[in-house]
Amino acid sequence: MVVYRFLATPRWLGYAALTLAAATVMVLLGLWQLDRYDQRAEINARIDAGTSATPVPLTDVVGAPRAGAGTVGPEPAEHSEWTRVTVTGTYDPAHEILVRGRTVEGAVGFEVLTPLVLRDGTAVLVDRGWVRPASSGALTAPDVPAAPSGTVTVAGRLRPSESRGGRPQEVAGHAEIRRITPAAIAPTVPYALFDAYVSSDEPAAGFTAVPAEKQNALQNAGYVLQWWLFAAMTLYGFGYLARREAIGPRPENLLDEELDEEEEPVHNAPL
Structure with a gap:
């Protein structure tokens, strides 16, 4: 049976607190980028609407x-x-x-x-x-x-x-x-x-129309996915390490250690 009592030790509690803090910051950064995406998307929608509105x-x-x-x-x-x-x-x-x-x-x-x-x-x-x-x-x-x-x-x-x-x-x-x-x-x-x-909207001859500069909302959407993926990877990494700690060394590693202990150095017999 896999035992996770070690998670209550000070060392692992510190790891857990650090992991949660980092993941929380990443989630908040993703929410901030999501808000920026909404703002820029709204501006782009107003620009599109303004091209044909009365x-x-x-x-x-x-x-x-x-x-x-x-x-x-x-x-x-x-x-x-x-x-x-x-x-x-x-x-x-x-x-x-x-x-x-x-x-x-x-x-x-x-x-x-x-x-x-x-x-x-x-x-x-x-x-x-x-x-x-x-x-x-x-x-x-x-x-x-x-x-x-x-x-x-x-x-x-x-x-x-x-x-x-x-x-x-x-x-x-x-x-x-x-x-x-x-x-x-x-x-x-x-x-x-x-x-x-x-x-x-309609510059006279000799002028060039000043284009409406749209906001790069897709960039912010990419940042949202990036920060939330980092948060998920951080939590997964903590769970993976905790699982490895609970399971302990792999059986093949234990077998290798036993073989290493049983092997004795070979010395040439004295003549």
């Missing part, structure tokens, strides 16, 4: 600013990102900004950000699309198609403010930024801004 008015999705020039409105809800919206106003090319260091199809260039002033005097930043840098180098302004004049209606995807953005800086006769942060841009324009921006 656009809704911008003010139905995010609150308009009301405090006056140089301020921003309320932050949009997290689930509103990638919602297709429509907004009508007049472009203000005098306060157009180039967003540097943006990559589209493997090439680094600029996204063109132009304020669209609404009838009530507030404005929303519109990402009109991506352009390549000037062939003469970074110190030369790229070729940016002029914004249309008069009243226009823009349809596009709602994007939230990016973090750690700074004020626009003058470079080669045009304003540049690294990140699109309306709160940092608002003090440089004569109107209040929405705390979000609109990425145009």
